[in-house]
Amino acid sequence: MDLVLVQIFNGIQYGFLIFLAASGLTLVFGILGVINLAHGSFYMLGAYLALSLTEATGDVFLACLLGIPLAAVFGWAIERLFIRRLYGRDHLQQVLLTFALILIFNEVQRMLWGNYPHSVPAPTWLSGSIRLTDTLAYPIYRLALTVICAALAAAMFFVIRKTGVGRLIRAGESNREMTELLGFDANRLYGLVFAAGVALAALAGMLAAPVESVYPGIGERILIISFVVVVIGGIGSLEGAFLGALAIGVADALGKVFLPDFAGVLVYALMATVLVVRPAGLFGRTIR
């Protein structure tokens, strides 16, 4: 029984982290209509930013504060240079361009940081562990991470539901042309949303850096799982991504212990089941 509770907790904690990573992907696809395969690269960017900035500042949270604007500016520039050209184009072209970005980012990462795994220390005041059972302890940073992710999720929902920007984003998501007709500068909105998406992915990478090791290709795993979350939740739906991420986290954690032979396919089986029952995802609108 203890094991089940610990695993459910592990799953929720993992789910929060993938929600943070997937939220940017679902926003960008929902509003910009662009399939961004390079999303995992922005997670990787965050992890490596955390590595360098933590070395410089001595604290991963300070690194996050510095890294968020850096990532947002970077995302804004990428949107200006590349993504802007993809609006309304065929998805295959979007896939090709953003896949090219993955290759370029990977190569740049290798030139700047090299091939070996690195480690980012948790802040000293969070570096201990709390004992759960007499043999199992839980790192305090992981607990803090769960609290931070929950707070960020709440803040995100607040912004989307209760603020003017959020209204605009929701409007852009549900009807792009109408929003433009009403006089809103779609270009600026899109730039903002893409920058926010990049910042969210990078923030996930930065916060996860102390519990991950930072290595080349760290973003690829996150990319796949983020796509699964977006498909389960319904494209463009933040609520869906939230539930999808938690479901995947818990399924993954329980599956590893109780169905070890199927742990690798469990999250995909979950996705397939959701697609059969609700083809548009949990919160997705019907296909037009």
Place this chain on the structure above:
Amino acid sequence: MSSSRREFLMSSGALGLAGLLGGVAPFGRAAHAAGAIKVGLLLPASGTYAPLGEAIRRGAELYVKSKGGALAGRAIEFTALDDESAPPKAAELTNKLIFGEKVDVLMGTVHSGVAAAMVKIAREAGVTTLVPNAGADAITGGLCAPNVFRTSFANGQVGEATAKAMLAGGVKEAITCTWRYAAGEEMVAGFKRVFEAGGGKVVKDIALPFPDVEFQSALAEIAAAKPQAVYSFFAGGGAAKFIKDFAGAGLKDKVQLWGPGFLTDGVEQAVGAAGDGVKTVLHYADGLTNPEDAAFRKAFQAAYGVAPDVYAVQGWDAMHVLDVGLTAVGGDVAKKDALHAAMAGASFASPRGPFAFSANRNPKQTFYLRELKGGKNVLLGVAAEGLADVGKGCKA
């Protein structure tokens, strides 16, 4: 919203497909000097295994350089292809080297899946083949051939050596924990074979999907079972994370952590203090005292500005084996039977210690016990001496 869900799903599928595409990137010179022996290198130059490929290539080139650029009087010319550690591309690239570039000697690679595909072609083609890393048991087991030589290790062999060291260290019960893929399964199988035969008890086998690095579930299971030790194989970023998470879960001081040397090699700095006390077994270690190692390390450091690792040694020894063979046939690569017989009989002092092949052309070698301390794999002693792999199914 104008974009449909179906397109989105199709594009997601294209992501997987795109991974299979991408160009072949030659990174060597191709000019064929008259009289030179062509050595084709099929090694990873990109991806996670790129540093391993580079170390192997450097070790091989350094050996040839130390002999004045020629073996048995024949100049050696390397032609390299990036295998990207992608098994689907292995056959095409191997064919390109053997039949396109017409190499005299084929050397590769790191990834076992790529190496297995390569060996399947090479053993039919009869080309002299050196495997400087990939540990798949089958390469010197069911797939073995008189023209295929491995200068590294077999996965099961490393597992067996680790089991011997654990038994000698008083470990009686253990949980195994690895990725569910060939290398992990073979290293666990070799471990269990010797550990259980020696009276040890394997309480549980934990196998995680490759290359999953979310270890909390496994750690909770380990904590619940409270074994005396964990035998674990991960590599690269996954290994660094496992060691750190193991310490973070408070298991470090309660459960011994053991594994093949690949668990700690290359991640010493990344794991920091969390790695102190992890014991591993490998056919190479820092701090060996044989003169060949001292000379090798000095030359490698001088040539490349970094310390060599086990992969560099495997590349160096591959060329040494070739050297022995070529010397026996006076540099005439066309005398394949004599060349291969001489290579199979090669016996020399390697940086890792005495080097010789067992009958299936896999090294019969000494394995060292090391402990990670302050970012260094400190040599504790010998784990197994003159250990050969099982070579199951090798009939050639």
